Amino acid sequence: MIRQDIKEIAPATWWISEFGLVNAFVVEGEAQCAIIDTGCGYGDIRVVAESVTKKPFIVLMTHAHPDHDGGIYHFKDCQIYMNDDDRSLLETNVFGLGSGNSFRRTYIETRGPARCPDIMDEVEKTIPADNPDCNFQSINVDDGDVINLGGRTLECIHTPGHSEGSVCYLDGNTRILFSGDTVNNSIILTRLPDNNPSLIEKYHKTLEKLWSREKDFDVLAIGHGGPLIDKSIIHDYLQLTGGLLDGSMTGMYEESGFRKGDVARFGKAELWYHCDA
Numbered sequence: 001m002i003r004q005d006i007k008e009i010a011p012a013t014w015w016i017s018e019f020g021l022v023n024a025f026v027v028e029g030e031a032q033c034a035i036i037d038t039g040c041g042y043g044d045i046r047v048v049a050e051s052v053t054k055k056p057f058i059v060l061m062t063h064a065h066p067d068h069d070g071g072i073y074h075f076k077d078c079q080i081y082m083n084d085d086d087r088s089l090l091e092t093n094v095f096g097l098g099s100g101n102s103f104r105r106t107y108i109e110t111r112g113p114a115r116c117p118d119i120m121d122e123v124e125k126t127i128p129a130d131n132p133d134c135n136f137q138s139i140n141v142d143d144g145d146v147i148n149l150g151g152r153t154l155e156c157i158h159t160p161g162h163s164e165g166s167v168c169y170l171d172g173n174t175r176i177l178f179s180g181d182t183v184n185n186s187i188i189l190t191r192l193p194d195n196n197p198s199l200i201e202k203y204h205k206t207l208e209k210l211w212s213r214e215k216d217f218d219v220l221a222i223g224h225g226g227p228l229i230d231k232s233i234i235h236d237y238l239q240l241t242g243g244l245l246d247g248s249m250t251g252m253y254e255e256s257g258f259r260k261g262d263v264a265r266f267g268k269a270e271l272w273y274h275c276d277a
C-alpha cells in the first residue's frame, strides 16, 4: 500500500504530503512533538509521523475542515488543540463533502484529477475499512497562546476568514508561520447570502494582523501544495482584499475543476471570495 511522503524542511521540522492532496507538518521540540493538521485520513499518517521522532505527540489543528482533521482518529489518545470557533464545523457538511469515508471518497474523486491523477486508485485503497469519523474532543487554543514543545514554542494567532476558528502557528526557532488555509496559493471564502462582504472584511483584518507580524517570520508552511512559500504573498492578499472592498478590483465567476465561484487574482494571490464549491 502506498504511504504519504515525509521530508525535512527545516531543523526538526518535517512536511508530510498526503499524496499531493493536503499537507501536515511535524514540529519536534526537546520534550514533545506537534503534528499540525492530520490530513484526510488515508492510510496511517501516525506511522509516517513516528518514523522521524520518538517524542510523544500533541495535535495542533489549523482549522476543522475534513481534509485537515480527517486523520484525527489516529491521535485520539493525544491532546488535540483547536480554536473553539471551529467546533460547530465538526457537525457540518462543509462544502457538501460529507464526513467519514463518504468525504474521503468524494475528496479523492474531486481533487485527485488535479492533484494526484496517477495514483488515485492507489490512494482510494488506503481508505480505512472501519469508516472512522472526523469528530474529536479538543482543548481551545486562542490568540497569543503559546504551545511549549521544550526548547521550542509555537504561538497561536487567531486568523478568522477561511473559517471562524482558523489559526496560524508561529515558530520562532525556524521563522516559519504554519498558515493552514488562512494563506496559501489559493484561498476560499464562502459566498454569503446577497454577496454580503463581511467575510472579505473579516479576512482583510486577519491579513492586516498577520502582516503586522511579518518581522517575526520569513516563510509560510501552507495547507496545500508548497510546502514553503514566501511571506510576501500575504501582502498580495492584503492588496487584493483591500481592492475588492473599495471597488478598485473586481473578479469574475469561474468554474475551474472542482472549484466554482467568484475569483480575483493579484500578484501571487488567488482568492475565491464568493466561493460556491
Ligand SMILES: [Zn+2]
Binding pocket: 063, 065, 162, 181
Ligand atoms: Zn480549509
